[in-house]
Every structure is written in structure tokens, then in C-alpha cells.
Amino acid sequence: MPVIDITQLSYCYRENNPPVLQDVSLQIYSGQFVGIAGANNSGKSTLCYAMSGVVPHLFHGKFSGNVKINGISTLEHTVSDISNQVGLVLQKPDNQISGMRFTVFEEVALGLENRGFERETIRKRVSEMLNLMELSSHAERSPFHLSGGQQQRLALASVLAVDPPVLILDEPTTFLDPSGAFHLFSILQKLQKEGKTIIITEQRTDLLAAFTERVIVLQEGRVRKDGSPQNVLTTPDIETAGIGRTRYTKTAELAKKNSLWQTDHALPATLNETIAGLRIRKNTDDYKN
Amino acid sequence: MLFIDRPGWLHKLHPFTKLVLLLLSAALAYLTGLSIGSLSLLLAACLLLIISGGIFSVSAKMVIRIFLPLILFMVPIHGLLNPANTTEIFSFHGIVFYREGLFFALKTLMQLGVVISASLAFVFTTHPADLITAVSHASGSISIGYLLGFPLLLLESMRERVVTIQNAQRARGLEIDGNIFRRFTSLGPLLFPLLIGSIVGIEQRSIALEVRGFKIHGPKTSLRLVPDSLLQKLSRRLMLTLAVILPMLHFFR
Amino acid sequence: MSFSQRLKEDFTTTTIVLIAIAIVINMTVGQVVSMLKLPIFLDSIGTVLVGLLAGPIAGGLTGLLTNLIWGMITSPVAAAFSPVALAIGVAAGLCARYGLFKTWWLAIIAGVIITFFNAVVAVPIRLYMFGGITGSGADFMTSYMLALGKDLFGSVVVTVFTSNLIDKVATALIAWAIVKALPERTTDRMPQAKYVVSAA
Structure with a gap:
């Protein structure tokens, strides 16, 4: 059974506005690391909201279709209940700080306090989270005094503290520098290895290619492509959906034009694949000589 | 924020105890018709509170900042212009100060002194996080x-x-x-x-x-502990009762 | 629906966050305005905005909490005037509900009404707690009125009303303009914004 099962989902924020999502159906399975790509206004955020119950519970638009988390429809639960199953991290780092707690440590504890966990459990859990997010040395600082990257990891620690099996991140790297974005992705990879299901919307295809195992492309509220990053991210027509292919794909394409690439070998999306592809060609050349 | 982090007995009190103390001193200063003499006793008690709480120097600075402009306006305006003025006290180059206005100014300043020093005893010794925890706990x-x-x-x-x-x-x-x-x-x-x-x-x-469970129902816990005691709970009851009864006694006498 | 039920309905998470943001707005706008050296403070703009967007109760709460928090972080004197800030929020919310924020000229009238509510609550506090004097520039006005032979009550009333009139009218106008400029997506989420926006 998929962890998230979406069938024929359509949504618009206001009655007479054009739909933001149209007839979206997809299944996400436990332990997957899924990237969602698409131009601005392609429906990425709305899809994230739909998978965490924010849509339709907190927006009163027109909702049709069905979103099930572990077999239960989001319509049957409150956002708070769903948050035990699905953790949601948003785009702007400082908008996600609760503003109710004076230290980073207490900020992470908030979700656990709200759910009535024992004090000792809370301490243990928060320490684990801060370690994992490499924030332990900032435990006693004000959450508002952290850098964007640190605040984003704090937001992740805060939703992760209650141990939801699924994590959804809506363009979490927009306000981060490249190293901060890479850091966040490598933490997510670690979490995936621990068994979490990760769903992330992201514009930078090189990060999607390097870390995810499945990429979904949205265009005008519809699913255009869905497959392995290597398959999806190398096809030229994703550029029409407003997504730039990685520089590795472009390098290989150029190599192909200049007969430096085996014609029957698929185009790559990552650095390693590009090097491997070039090596194959070199080996065949060496063999011929 | 005004909170000063240092050990002291006021710091250890529950935030509500200090708030009720503030309420009681305000009620005494304004609603029980105290004379200047009793007001100075009350003011002395507040001073004692501040000194023993270890916040004298910061409070003194704050009191000067608040009271200097008040005194500068209050004394001349009431001393010279208060409509109740009749008894001349002294004149200075033809400017006449009156007893009624000066008394009124003195009394008002003393009343304010009580309320402000009791407020300072609260704000300087209460970490906002403790107040927030106490309020959230009490209000659910x-x-x-x-x-x-x-x-x-x-x-x-x-x-x-x-x-x-x-x-x-x-x-x-x-x-x-x-x-x-x-x-x-x-x-x-x-x-x-x-x-x-x-x-x-x-x-x-x-x-x-x-999505962080802001609206979640059910029992909640708190990492932060705000110590309270039976003695404090009882004294809060007592002070609240006094803050209600003493003004009533004054008005219905 | 009972009062407490209505209160719960009105206080969605959005309203709570709006109130918290408005408190910060109240506390920071003064800093912006001081740069222009104008005879206004606009320190209740957040309170009035909440009144317009979320109604009188939320507006009043915003004002009350702003001054209580001011009391915690700057000077306890601010806390003494928290009932005044509460009255401003309630007045703004009521004005909006009765359609007094539909156009810019109605907003000016609303500003005058808010000034009136402000005075009704501020005068007794100034008079009984501070003896009519608060140690600010407005005291010159009070002393001038006293020198003209007015009684203390009358002098304080005139002082409070005149020293607030321009400020509250400007506050009402700016709040009106801001609500009009908000995107639909935002006003849609605000429980009372319809009373202001629907005229458009």
C-alpha cells in the first residue's frame, strides 16, 4: 500500500479562479526520496499542502478527488492529526519559527509538549534532533538569531521531533546558499536511509539528480513526467515545463554532438554518470585502436 | 526586555505572585484614600522590596528616567495652575506657588511611585518565558x-x-x-x-x-518548570482578597 | 451561538498570528515614522488594522497586549495606558463593522470617532492616575488650558483630543489604504475584511 495515494485531485483556491491542480493521480511508497519539479505556479506548493492536509483544511477553495495518507483520507482528519504522519517544512525559514519559545532547544520541544510527552522523553528526543541537524552548539540561542540555513534545519528538527514517517519540504532551499542547500539535502538522504519517506519540491535539478530516486514534473497543475531522475531530467522537453536540465546533461549532449559520447548510451543527469559515460566511449575507442 | 538575570528571592517567586503583589499595591495606593504619611510607608515597603530583591541600581535608573520629566511638569503646573489653589506658600519673582497644587502633585507622584516600583519589581525579576509558561498553564x-x-x-x-x-x-x-x-x-x-x-x-x-500541532487537543506538558508553592498560592489568595476588600471598606465607610 | 463559542470561531490561527504581527507593527512603526519628523506616532496602526481585518474583540486584544508588552520591555507607564489601546482597537473594529471604512472619506470620520473613544478612556487614566500630567510635550497644552482658567478635567479633555486627532485620522486612513492594497488571497482569510473590501 502506498504511504500517500492521490486520486484525481483537482483544486482551486477561489471559486471562479483557474484550477491550480488538475486531475493529479500519484502514489508515493514508503522509503522513497521523491523530487517534485516545476516552474512557478505549476502547483508544487499546492500539491505539498494537499499531501499534508493544509489543503483543503486551511484554505476554503474547491477540492475534488482524494488524498489518502496510509489509507486514510485527509478529509477525515485535522491538520494537527495529520502532522503526526506527515511533517511539513515550508519555504521561508523565519516564517516557520513558532515565536513561542526563547531558545532553539525549547523550539524543537514545542511539538512534543503540545502532544503531552514526558519531560525526559522530550529532552532526549530534542537532543537527538539537534545532533542530527548539527544544531547542538546553538541549543541555548534565540531561534531568530540563526542563519537561514540553520533556521531551515531548525524547522526540520521541529517537525521531525514528533517522528512522522513522511516528510514534505516545499522549496526549502530557496533562501539558502548552495552549500546550505547541499547540507540540507545530505541530511534528508540520511533520514531516508533511516526509513523516512521524503518528498521535496526543488528548482535545482542538479540536487534532484544527485539525491532523489524519483522525479515528478508538474506543469500547469498536471503531472507531466514521473520517473527516475536520469529518465526525467535528461529529456529536452522538460525545458518547456520551465525546468533547466543539469550542466552534466548539457555537457554529455555536447559531447554527443562532437562524437565523444556513445550514441546508444542514455544521457546522464549527474557528474558521476557523465564521467562513466565518457569512460565507456574512451574504452571503446581504446579497444578499436 | 527589562529582565535581569541574577539570583534573588524575587526572581524565585512565581510570576503570578508578583503580579498580584502589583495589583495589591496599586489598589492600596489609589483606592483606599491613604494619607501622604501612609503613602510614604507604602513607598518605603516598595523600596525595601526592590533593595532586598537585588535590583536597586537598575530600578533607580529607570525611576529617574520616568520621574524626572513627570516632576518637571507636575510640580510647576499644579503648584502654579491647579484650579484648587488658594493658599500661597511662597513666591519667586512674582510667580506664586500654592499649597494645594503642590500637595496634589506630591500625592500623585507618590501614588505613581508605588505602582511603578511594584511594576519594576515584577518586570526586572520575571523572565518572559516563565510568565508565558505560567499563563499558558493557567489558561490551558x-x-x-x-x-x-x-x-x-x-x-x-x-x-x-x-x-x-x-x-x-x-x-x-x-x-x-x-x-x-x-x-x-x-x-x-x-x-x-x-x-x-x-x-x-x-x-x-x-x-x-x-502543522506543528498548535490546535492539537489533549493534555500538554512543559519542558520549562515554573516553581510554585502552597505558601505562594495562599498569599496570592490573601493579597487578592485584600485588594478587593480594602477599597470597598474605604468606599462604604 | 454562545459568546465563548463565537470567540473560538473568530480566533482562528490566522487571527492569532495577525494579532501577534500587529503588536510588532505597533512597536516598530514609530521607528519608521520618526525618520520623517511628522507630528504623528502611528503607534496604534497595527491595532486599527486588526480591528478592520478581524473585528472589535481581536482589535481590542491587540491594543491591550501591545501596551502590556511595552510595559515589560520599556517602561511600566505604557502598561497603565493599555485600556486606552484596547478602546482604540474596539472602536476601529466597530467602525469597520458599521461600514465606516468603505471609502477614504468615511475612514476620516472613523478616525475622529476613534479619537473620541481614545479620549473617553484616556482622560480618566491621565486624570486620576497621573494627576493630568504625563511628562510629555502634551503637558504644555494642559498647562496652557489651565492658565486660561479651564478646570483640570476640561484641560485634559482638550489636550487628549487635540493631541490625538491628526494621529488617529492618519492612522485610520493608512489602515484603510493598506487593507485595500492587500491581495485577495490574504483578505479572504481574514474574518472581517469583507466589511472594508466589499465596497470595491
Whole structure:
């Protein structure tokens, strides 16, 4: 059974506005690391909201279709209940700080306090989270005094503290520098290895290619492509959906034009694949000589 | 914030105990018709509270800051102009000071002195996080803790944003020195980006709160402990009763 | 629907966050305005905005909490005037509900009404708690009125009303303009914004 099962989902924020999502159906399975790509206004955020119950519970638009988390429809639960199953991290780092707690440590504890966990459990859990997010040395600082990257990891620690099996991140790297974005992705990879299901919307295809195992492309509220990053991210027509292919794909394409690439070998999306592809060609050349 | 982090017996009291003490001193100062003599006793008690609480020097600075302008306006205005003035006390180059007005000023300043020193005993010794925990615990509502905590925490980063906006608008040649009408028209470009940006950001902030279990039902726990005691609970009851009964005794006597 | 139920309905998470943001707005706008050296403070703009967007109860709460928090972080004197700030929020919310924020000229009238509510609550506090004097520039006005032979009550009333009139009218106008400028997506989420926006 998929962890998230979406069938024929359509949504618009206001009655007479054009739909933001149209007839979206997809299944996400436990332990997957899924990237969602698409131009601005392609429906990425709305899809994230739909998978965490924010849509339709907190927006009163027109909702049709069905979103099930572990077999239960989001319509049957409150956002708070769903948050035990699905953790949601948003785009702007400082908008996600609760503003109710004076230290980073207490900020992470908030979700656990709200759910009535024992004090000792809370301490243990928060320490684990801060370690994992490499924030332990900032435990006693004000959450508002952290850098964007640190605040984003704090937001992740805060939703992760209650141990939801699924994590959804809506363009979490927009306000981060490249190293901060890479850091966040490598933490997510670690979490995936621990068994979490990760769903992330992201514009930078090189990060999607390097870390995810499945990429979904949205265009005008519809699913255009869905497959392995290597398959999806190398096809030229994703550029029409407003997504730039990685520089590795472009390098290989150029190599192909200049007969430096085996014609029957698929185009790559990552650095390693590009090097491997070039090596194959070199080996065949060496063999011929 | 005004909180001073140092050990002291006032620091160890429950926030509500200090708040009720503040309420009681305000009730005594304003609603029980105390004479100047009794007011000075009350003021002395407040002073004792502040000294024993180890916050004398900071409080003294604050009291001077608040009272200097008050005294400067209060004494001459009432001493010279209070409509009840009849008895001359002394004159200085033809400017006459009156007894009634000066007494009125003195009494008002003493009443204010009681309330302000009791307030200082509260704000200097209470960490806002303890107040928030105590209020959330007593009301069973997270919202009120949020409403108290968020402004305290966000104020600083918001002030930084204001400076950024000011610099940006200045760089764009915003009129800040022209005549008053021009300066009024500059209000819009200065305020709109700040205000509209903050209001539009509410959507994400409230989503972030909801997905953190802001509205979750059921029992809650708290990492932060605010110590309370039976003695404090009883004295709060007693002080509250006094704060209600003493003014009533005064009015119905 | 009972009062407490209505209160719960009105206080969605969005309203709570709006109130918290508005408190910060109240506390920072003064800093912006001081740069222009104008005879106004606009320190209740957040309170009035909440009144317009979320109604009188939320508006009043915003004012009350702003001054209580001011009391915690700057000077306890601010806390003494928290009932005044509460009255401003309630007045703004009521004005909006009765359609007094539909156009810019109605907003000016609303500003005058808010000034009136402000005075009704501020005068007794100034008079009984501070003996009519608060140690600010407005005291010159009070002493001038006293010198003209007015009684203390009358002098304080005149002082409070005149020193607030321009400020509250400007506050009402700016609040009106801001609500009009907000995107639909935002006003849609605010429980009372319809009373202001629907005229458009």
C-alpha cells in the first residue's frame, strides 16, 4: 500500500479562479526520496499542502478527488492529526519559527509538549534532533538569531521531533546558499536511509539528480513526467515545463554532438554518470585502436 | 526586555505572585484614600522590596528616567495652575506657588511611585518565558503564550528589517526633508512594504503553526518548570482578597 | 451561538498570528515614522488594522497586549495606558463593522470617532492616575488650558483630543489604504475584511 495515494485531485483556491491542480493521480511508497519539479505556479506548493492536509483544511477553495495518507483520507482528519504522519517544512525559514519559545532547544520541544510527552522523553528526543541537524552548539540561542540555513534545519528538527514517517519540504532551499542547500539535502538522504519517506519540491535539478530516486514534473497543475531522475531530467522537453536540465546533461549532449559520447548510451543527469559515460566511449575507442 | 538575570528571592517567586503583589499595591495606593504619611510607608515597603530583591541600581535608573520629566511638569503646573489653589506658600519673582497644587502633585507622584516600583519589581525579576509558561498553564491555551512571546521575540528582527527598508528608500531618493506635506506623502513608500509584507506572511506563519500541532487537543506538558508553592498560592489568595476588600471598606465607610 | 463559542470561531490561527504581527507593527512603526519628523506616532496602526481585518474583540486584544508588552520591555507607564489601546482597537473594529471604512472619506470620520473613544478612556487614566500630567510635550497644552482658567478635567479633555486627532485620522486612513492594497488571497482569510473590501 502506498504511504500517500492521490486520486484525481483537482483544486482551486477561489471559486471562479483557474484550477491550480488538475486531475493529479500519484502514489508515493514508503522509503522513497521523491523530487517534485516545476516552474512557478505549476502547483508544487499546492500539491505539498494537499499531501499534508493544509489543503483543503486551511484554505476554503474547491477540492475534488482524494488524498489518502496510509489509507486514510485527509478529509477525515485535522491538520494537527495529520502532522503526526506527515511533517511539513515550508519555504521561508523565519516564517516557520513558532515565536513561542526563547531558545532553539525549547523550539524543537514545542511539538512534543503540545502532544503531552514526558519531560525526559522530550529532552532526549530534542537532543537527538539537534545532533542530527548539527544544531547542538546553538541549543541555548534565540531561534531568530540563526542563519537561514540553520533556521531551515531548525524547522526540520521541529517537525521531525514528533517522528512522522513522511516528510514534505516545499522549496526549502530557496533562501539558502548552495552549500546550505547541499547540507540540507545530505541530511534528508540520511533520514531516508533511516526509513523516512521524503518528498521535496526543488528548482535545482542538479540536487534532484544527485539525491532523489524519483522525479515528478508538474506543469500547469498536471503531472507531466514521473520517473527516475536520469529518465526525467535528461529529456529536452522538460525545458518547456520551465525546468533547466543539469550542466552534466548539457555537457554529455555536447559531447554527443562532437562524437565523444556513445550514441546508444542514455544521457546522464549527474557528474558521476557523465564521467562513466565518457569512460565507456574512451574504452571503446581504446579497444578499436 | 527589562529582565535581569541574577539570583534573588524575587526572581524565585512565581510570576503570578508578583503580579498580584502589583495589583495589591496599586489598589492600596489609589483606592483606599491613604494619607501622604501612609503613602510614604507604602513607598518605603516598595523600596525595601526592590533593595532586598537585588535590583536597586537598575530600578533607580529607570525611576529617574520616568520621574524626572513627570516632576518637571507636575510640580510647576499644579503648584502654579491647579484650579484648587488658594493658599500661597511662597513666591519667586512674582510667580506664586500654592499649597494645594503642590500637595496634589506630591500625592500623585507618590501614588505613581508605588505602582511603578511594584511594576519594576515584577518586570526586572520575571523572565518572559516563565510568565508565558505560567499563563499558558493557567489558561490551558497556547494562543495566549504565543501572543505574549511572539512580539518579544520578533521585535528585534523586525527592527532590522525597518532599517533595511529605510536605507533602501533613502537610496531611492525618498523625500525626508521637504515640507510637511511632502513628508506625509513619503509615509506610504516607507510603511507599505513593511506592513503589507508582514500581513501577507501571516498565511505561511499560520500554516507553520498548524502543522506543528498548535490546535492539537489533549493534555500538554512543559519542558520549562515554573516553581510554585502552597505558601505562594495562599498569599496570592490573601493579597487578592485584600485588594478587593480594602477599597470597598474605604468606599462604604 | 454562545459568546465563548463565537470567540473560538473568530480566533482562528490566522487571527492569532495577525494579532501577534500587529503588536510588532505597533512597536516598530514609530521607528519608521520618526525618520520623517511628522507630528504623528502611528503607534496604534497595527491595532486599527486588526480591528478592520478581524473585528472589535481581536482589535481590542491587540491594543491591550501591545501596551502590556511595552510595559515589560520599556517602561511600566505604557502598561497603565493599555485600556486606552484596547478602546482604540474596539472602536476601529466597530467602525469597520458599521461600514465606516468603505471609502477614504468615511475612514476620516472613523478616525475622529476613534479619537473620541481614545479620549473617553484616556482622560480618566491621565486624570486620576497621573494627576493630568504625563511628562510629555502634551503637558504644555494642559498647562496652557489651565492658565486660561479651564478646570483640570476640561484641560485634559482638550489636550487628549487635540493631541490625538491628526494621529488617529492618519492612522485610520493608512489602515484603510493598506487593507485595500492587500491581495485577495490574504483578505479572504481574514474574518472581517469583507466589511472594508466589499465596497470595491
